[in-house]
Amino acid sequence: MVIAMAARTSILISVAVLLTLAACTVQAHHASSSCKRKLHCGPSKFIFYTHNTVYNPSVDNREYFNSIYSSPPNVSFANPFGFGIVNTFEDPITVGPSNNSRLLGKAQGFYVLNSFTEYTLFHLFTANVTEGKYQGTIDIFGQIREAEPVRYLTVVGGTGAFLGARGLATCTRVEFDSTPPAKWTLSFDLKLYY
Known part of the structure; x- marks a missing residue:
């Protein structure tokens, strides 16, 4: 029992x-x-152009530069590819390849020359899009070989209209002028998912 x-x-x-x-x-x-809650989904494709002008004291362009290189590292061996040089930039972002195209915001970040054998750059920057239909930030990073005409970087995040963005940033050099001060324009074609 x-x-x-x-x-x-x-x-x-x-x-x-x-x-x-x-x-x-x-x-x-x-x-x-x-x-x-349903997350906001931004654009699946987004294109912008950056315009870079390197500071050069020999032509006194302090009024209109947006990029500056650090000094090369103090090493006692040949360093033909500038290993260790850092470039910090705040480039205007536009909707088209012309400097006079409508402004979208600024790309702010840096890249480091990180190879002893070729011009290879490690990029890390944020595209701050403050104008236009989509506004927010897009975080982009990766390593590129300068010799390649088309370069691929990774989109690793975003805010605002680009909240949680991931994807691929295809970078192409549109224009390059090595006459001091050096200037170039890059296009960024982003394929995004959320």
């Missing part, structure tokens, strides 16, 4: 625990369903 009562009590406790767990699961599912 004692064993039968213990078995009955054990079954009742088990049933009570299962019913409690089932009720909690239903309640949690209902709470999470009612609190779900």
Whole structure:
């Protein structure tokens, strides 16, 4: 009789625990369903152009530069590819390849020359888009070989209209002028997902 009562009590406790767990699961599912928010999805394709002018004291362009190189590292061996040189920039972003195109914002970041054998650059920057239909930031990074006509970087995040963006940034040099101060224009064709 004692064993039968213990078995009955054990079954009742088990049933009570299962019913409690089932009720909690239903309640949690209902709470999470009612609190779900749909994330804003930005554009799947976004194109912009950056315009870079390097500071050069020999032509005194302090009024209109947006990029500056650090000094080369103090090493006692030949460094033909500028290993360790850092360039910090704040380039205007436009809708077209011309400097006079409509302004979208600024690209702010840096790149480091990081190879002893060729011009290879590690880029890290944020495109701050403050004008136009889509506004927010796009974070881009990766390593490129300067010799390649088309370069690929990674989109690793964003805010605003680009919240949570991931994807591919295809970078192409549109124009380059090495006459001091050096100037160039790059196009960025972004394929984004959220």
